[in-house]
Amino acid sequence: MQLDERKTKILQAIIRNYLETGEPVGSRTISKYTDLNLSSATIRNEMADLEEMGYILQPHTSAGRIPSDKGYRLYVDTMMEDREREVIEMKEMLVERQDKMETLLKQVAKVLAQNTQYATMISAPQTHHNKVKFIQLSRVDANQILAVIVVEGNVIKNNILSVAQELSDETLLKLNILLNTHLNGLSMEEINLGMIAAMKQQAGIHSDIVGEVIDAVAEAIKADEDLEIYTSGTNNIFRYPELADQQKASELINTFEEKQQLTGLVQEALADESSETGIQVYIGNETPVQSMKDCSVVTATYELGEGMKGTIGIIGPKRMDYDKVIHTLRTLQTQLDELYNTDKK
Amino acid sequence: MQLDERKTKILQAIIRNYLETGEPVGSRTISKYTDLNLSSATIRNEMADLEEMGYILQPHTSAGRIPSDKGYRLYVDTMMEDREREVIEMKEMLVERQDKMETLLKQVAKVLAQNTQYATMISAPQTHHNKVKFIQLSRVDANQILAVIVVEGNVIKNNILSVAQELSDETLLKLNILLNTHLNGLSMEEINLGMIAAMKQQAGIHSDIVGEVIDAVAEAIKADEDLEIYTSGTNNIFRYPELADQQKASELINTFEEKQQLTGLVQEALADESSETGIQVYIGNETPVQSMKDCSVVTATYELGEGMKGTIGIIGPKRMDYDKVIHTLRTLQTQLDELYNTDKK
DNA sequence: GTTAGCACTCGAGTTCAAGGAGTGCTAACA
DNA sequence: TGTTAGCACTCCTTGAACTCGAGTGCTAAC
Numbered sequence: 001m002q003l004d005e006r007k008t009k010i011l012q013a014i015i016r017n018y019l020e021t022g023e024p025v026g027s028r029t030i031s032k033y034t035d036l037n038l039s040s041a042t043i044r045n046e047m048a049d050l051e052e053m054g055y056i057l058q059p060h061t062s063a064g065r066i067p068s069d070k071g072y073r074l075y076v077d078t079m080m081e082d083r084e085r086e087v088i089e090m091k092e093m094l095v096e097r098q099d100k101m102e103t104l105l106k107q108v109a110k111v112l113a114q115n116t117q118y119a120t121m122i123s124a125p126q127t128h129h130n131k132v133k134f135i136q137l138s139r140v141d142a143n144q145i146l147a148v149i150v151v152e153g154n155v156i157k158n159n160i161l162s163v164a165q166e167l168s169d170e171t172l173l174k175l176n177i178l179l180n181t182h183l184n185g186l187s188m189e190e191i192n193l194g195m196i197a198a199m200k201q202q203a204g205i206h207s208d209i210v211g212e213v214i215d216a217v218a219e220a221i222k223a224d225e226d227l228e229i230y231t232s233g234t235n236n237i238f239r240y241p242e243l244a245d246q247q248k249a250s251e252l253i254n255t256f257e258e259k260q261q262l263t264g265l266v267q268e269a270l271a272d273e274s275s276e277t278g279i280q281v282y283i284g285n286e287t288p289v290q291s292m293k294d295c296s297v298v299t300a301t302y303e304l305g306e307g308m309k310g311t312i313g314i315i316g317p318k319r320m321d322y323d324k325v326i327h328t329l330r331t332l333q334t335q336l337d338e339l340y341n342t343d344k345k
Numbered sequence: 346m347q348l349d350e351r352k353t354k355i356l357q358a359i360i361r362n363y364l365e366t367g368e369p370v371g372s373r374t375i376s377k378y379t380d381l382n383l384s385s386a387t388i389r390n391e392m393a394d395l396e397e398m399g400y401i402l403q404p405h406t407s408a409g410r411i412p413s414d415k416g417y418r419l420y421v422d423t424m425m426e427d428r429e430r431e432v433i434e435m436k437e438m439l440v441e442r443q444d445k446m447e448t449l450l451k452q453v454a455k456v457l458a459q460n461t462q463y464a465t466m467i468s469a470p471q472t473h474h475n476k477v478k479f480i481q482l483s484r485v486d487a488n489q490i491l492a493v494i495v496v497e498g499n500v501i502k503n504n505i506l507s508v509a510q511e512l513s514d515e516t517l518l519k520l521n522i523l524l525n526t527h528l529n530g531l532s533m534e535e536i537n538l539g540m541i542a543a544m545k546q547q548a549g550i551h552s553d554i555v556g557e558v559i560d561a562v563a564e565a566i567k568a569d570e571d572l573e574i575y576t577s578g579t580n581n582i583f584r585y586p587e588l589a590d591q592q593k594a595s596e597l598i599n600t601f602e603e604k605q606q607l608t609g610l611v612q613e614a615l616a617d618e619s620s621e622t623g624i625q626v627y628i629g630n631e632t633p634v635q636s637m638k639d640c641s642v643v644t645a646t647y648e649l650g651e652g653m654k655g656t657i658g659i660i661g662p663k664r665m666d667y668d669k670v671i672h673t674l675r676t677l678q679t680q681l682d683e684l685y686n687t688d689k690k
Numbered sequence: 691g692t693t694a695g696c697a698c699t700c701g702a703g704t705t706c707a708a709g710g711a712g713t714g715c716t717a718a719c720a
Numbered sequence: 721t722g723t724t725a726g727c728a729c730t731c732c733t734t735g736a737a738c739t740c741g742a743g744t745g746c747t748a749a750c
């Protein structure tokens with residue numbers, strides 16, 4: 001069987017209607033809804049075909065039809081209109097110039113959740129590919145040393161370490177020079193054992209302290225291997241009856257709380273380069289996170305220059321407003337881009 | 346009417362039973378449950394009295410009784426046995442030596458939630474009363490300066506600031522000395538405008554840059570005025586049917602997400618010094634957070650030396666296991682204390 | 691003061707019928 | 721040959737009536 005133009009129009013109408021109401025839609029509704037001027041009987045025939053083809057399904061006999069995952073998929077891939085919508089100017093809300101990355105990301109997640117009425121997540125840009133820009137040890141106390149490491153993208157990590165024996169100003173200066181000459185310009189992965197050994201040797205009598213220091217530096221650098229994820233709008237799921245029952249709500253909320261469960265989403269989004277826009281749509285079982293099998297997930301990757309890539313995700317019911325979500329994410333991508341660039345100036 | 350011994354025993358039995366089951370408890374149950382050897386009829390008479398006195402109430406005629414807020418209050422204040430319980434050794438789980446305060450607190454919240462099966466929150470110790478210990482400016486780039494501020498308790502704040510004109514090494518050194526001499530040993534509140542003006546003057550031709558720098562420092566210091574709160578176990582509320590309906594669940598989850606709504610709890614807990622143990626119990630409407638009017642909240646303050654005080658909260662149904670929760674919190678208090686002290690070594 | 695007994699209340703759960711939305715099929719129509 | 725009207729059928733939803741049982745309050749007897 002072929003999906004001719006009329007079938008397409010009917011399917012589109014079914015999906016649109018279902019997106020709005022969340023109720024199964026019957027033939028009579030469609031017959032009035034569209035400009036096809038067909039009777040409900042004809043629509044019924046077509047609907048039977050569409051069901052056979054797997055685009056829609058009936059929750060039970062004598063109920064209307066709802067889109068299947070396959071139907072949504074078709075809709076997202078080919079049937080969405082690129083209708084212009086007023087997207088609330090998120091930038092305005094964002095540019096209160098949050099210096100801290102963390103606050104910015106939290107803010108983005110929140111604004112996005114308010115905007116879309118879905119649950120949102122955003123992963124902090126991964127930085128362990130970034131190069132070390134600057135290292136400094138300073139003495140805070142007689143036996144406490146503060147290590148500050150700045151990497152590209154102005155991400156700052158720091159660590160306080162206790163040393164058994166007091167270091168002189170001179171030693172500290174030497175160590176600073178040693179660390180900077182060896183490590184500057186290297187990415188975190190490039191720092192290896194051989195290099196550390198070499199540095200220890202050069203440090204001479206202070207080699208044990210260097211060891212301590214380097215360990216601390218390495219630790220500070222590695223600290224955020226497990227990526228930070230911020231979420232917002234979790235309780236928006238209660239807006240959609242199909243997700244709001246105890247079982248599902250509990251699972252979803254758990255997923256949002258145990259954020260590492262969301263890493264799968266981030267990996268997937270970053271890995272899949274198929275779409276040039278960096279926007280992906282996962283419908284139902286397509287999503288890599290088990291607890292979201294009754295949801296749809298839209299992810300977008302963003303980039304804050306210098307290769308700092310992160311992922312934004314919107315999680316809602318299958319009948320989410322794909323047009324709006326995708327459009328919003330696009331806008332957000334460009335706005336984050338602009339924000340980063342004006343930031344540079 | 347007087348609350349004699351028998352009435353007390355019966356009330357206690359009602360509460361105990363209700364804590365376990367969550368169901369209204371009837372006279373027959375009590376008559377068998379206790380060692381009083383009274384018939385259900387007698388119990389009924391006593392229950393009528395207890396109801397009149399306001400300790401218990403009936404959801405509807407012909408249902409059993411449930412404790413009122415007043416009943417719970419009496420129970421918590423006077424009737425709890427200090428029965429020894431096995432509290433799972435949280436310390437073991439904590440002492441994986443989390444250097445970062447943040448990770449430690451998140452861990453505490455999580456372990457506590459797993460332990461008690463309630464929702465938990467923990468506020469980061471407030472540091473703006475603490476004294477500045479160390480300030481350092483370093484040049485990262487031609488026109489980027491890194492400001493690092495360490496305050497008592499080894500809390501580190503940092504900020505990258507852009508300067509229009511490049512600063513020489515010498516200027517930087519001067520500025521560092523200037524900042525340290527003026528600000529060291531002061532708490533954040535003690536830094537005022539007059540002092541800043543004086544510093545600007547001393548900086549001479551660099552006064553504008555000093556302004557910038559000090560603004561940045563002030564900003565970095567003030568950054569965490571709004572206190573950090575970490576939560577865990579939100580979805581535990583679904584374990585208790587009386588909290589799990591859509592309306593309440595949604596509100597509660599929202600409160601946990603919009604963490605600033607929890608600040609009320611923290612303020613209250615820190616303010617109220619009535620109990621020497623630092624443990625407070627809020628039942629139903631007693632809680633300062635509106636959305637928790639159907640819950641009970643137990644808070645404990647903890648102290649990590651050097652005046653860094655924070656708050657731990659456990660939020661559950663009114664029929665929470667007060668004994669266990671309070672006991673667990675006590676243990677946690679001492680363990681955090683020990684952890685801090687071994688940390689110092 | 692305690693208890694047995696009994697009538698009564700009220701919610702939870704079940705059954706049943708009515709109502710309605712929606713379907714599939716058939717036959718007639720253009 | 722495609723479209724449509726019509727009709728019987730299915731199945732969910734709603735609400736009323738009913739039963740059941742837990743629990744109560746009250747009274748009278750012990």
